[in-house]
Structure formats: C-alpha cells, structure tokens
Amino acid sequence: MQNHISRRALAAGLALAPVAGLASAEAPTKIAHLIDAHRSARQAFERVIDDLEEIQDAYDAAHGDGFEVPSLIGGGCGSRNGLDRCREWIAGGYKHQRANLKCLAQVAPELAEQARKVFDAKEVENMALIDKAFEEEEARKEAFGLAEVQRRWEATNEAECAAALALCSYRCKTMEEARIRAEYIAQTPIIREDGEGEYIEALLRSFIPDGAGDCMEV
Numbered sequence: 482m483q484n485h486i487s488r489r490a491l492a493a494g495l496a497l498a499p500v501a502g503l504a505s506a507e508a509p510t511k512i513a514h515l516i517d518a519h520r521s522a523r524q525a526f527e528r529v530i531d532d533l534e535e536i537q538d539a540y541d542a543a544h545g546d547g548f549e550v551p552s553l554i555g556g557g558c559g560s561r562n563g564l565d566r567c568r569e570w571i572a573g574g575y576k577h578q579r580a581n582l583k584c585l586a587q588v589a590p591e592l593a594e595q596a597r598k599v600f601d602a603k604e605v606e607n608m609a610l611i612d613k614a615f616e617e618e619e620a621r622k623e624a625f626g627l628a629e630v631q632r633r634w635e636a637t638n639e640a641e642c643a644a645a646l647a648l649c650s651y652r653c654k655t656m657e658e659a660r661i662r663a664e665y666i667a668q669t670p671i672i673r674e675d676g677e678g679e680y681i682e683a684l685l686r687s688f689i690p691d692g693a694g695d696c697m698e699v
Contacts, residue, residue: 516661530634649681
C-alpha cells in the first residue's frame with residue numbers, strides 16, 4: 482500500500498481549483514461534465530487517502546511494522562514485502578539448497594535424493610506457514626477496519642484513474658473545448674503520476690481522426 486503515499490505527495494500543493502473560464506453558462510457541456518467527473522473522483526480519492534493514512538498509522542502503532550515470515554531452513558522475509566515476494570524469496574532459498582546437492586549426488590546419490598525429498602517436504606510446509614501468517618494478518622486488518630479502508634482506496638483510485646483517462650481520451654469538438662481541457666490538465670496532477678504514459682497517449686490520440694491512429698503504433 483505504498484502507492485497512496487506517493488500519489489499523496491504528488492498531489493500536494495496542486496489543489497483542484499476551478500478552471501478559469503469554466504462557468505457552466507460558457508463551457509461546452511461535454512467537457513465540463515468530464516472535468517467535473519474527474520474533479521469529484523479526485524476529491525473522493527483524496528479523502529480516502531486521509532482516512533487510510535490515519536488508520537494505517539493507528540494499526541502500525543497497535544500491531545507493529547509488519548512481522549517476520551520465517552524460513553524453516555534459516556532466515557526470513559519481512560511481511561511488508563507482500564505475500565508473493567515472501568513466497569518467492571523463501572522458495573529461492575530451497576532452490577539454492579537443492580542445487581547444492583549436485584556435488585553430494587555424485588558421491589552419495591541415495592543420500593542426496595533423501596535430502597532433496599526433505600527439502601521438498603519442508604518447502605511445502607513453509608509455504609503453508611507463510612499463507613497462514615498472511616491470512617491471520619488479513620483477519621487482524623479486517624477486525625481493525627484497515628482492510629475496509631484499503632478497499633475504498635482501491636475503488637476510489639480506480640475511479641479517479643478512469644475519470645482521468647476519459648477526460649484525456651475525449652475528442653474535443655472545438656478549440657474552446659481543447660483550451661478548457663488543457664487548462665484543467667495543466668492545473669492538476671493527471672499526467673504527473675504513475676500512469677502518465679497512458680494518459681499522455683490517450684491525450685495525443687484524442688487529436689487524431691478516427692481510423693488514423695495506426696500510425697502511432699510501435
């Protein structure tokens with residue numbers, strides 16, 4: 482859940498102020514609707530960021546900064562790396578140990594095979610241990626209320642991204658619509674974030690007539 486921190490930092494100081502000349506009586510209806518939709522989605526996302534940061538801090542204070550996922554052959558991996566990364570890291574340790582059996586197999590193949598079977602069994606046991614640890618962590622988050630806020634963050638994040646993409650991909654009908662959109666985008670973080678490549682491409686394609694976009698394929 483580190484993305485909400487970076488997006489929050491990028492948005493700092495970039496208030497969603499009304500765009501000059503965007504009075505409802507003057508602005509084209511379609512572009513005004515798309516801008517209002519993005520502004521509302523952005524504001525909802527910002528509110529959830531505040532809620533998430535507050536409850537995440539409270540959860541960390543109550544339960545600590547994650548936990549150590551142990552490897553049964555030594556070492557461990559911090560839960561902050563996520564379930565998939567922990568499984569990958571610990572599985573790598575077993576893979577390394579099995580690779581070390583090649584020399585033993587040359588002089589004592591039966592012993593090497595026995596050791597390999599032990600490593601295989603322990604890896605299965607270890608993966609189950611990892612899954613259980615993360616399931617218990619998710620249960621704690623649900624009970625604390627953190628998981629529900631994380632789901633709201635994901636939903637509002639997706640909604641804001643969809644609204645931004647809709648605005649960027651809209652084919653302006655007049656230069657006035659293009660001016661209003663450009664002015665709004667210049668005042669917001671739409672194309673300054675992780676998905677800026679997608680938004681910029683959509684923005685550029687919005688100026689290309691239908692059916693003529695193939696020239697942009699690479």
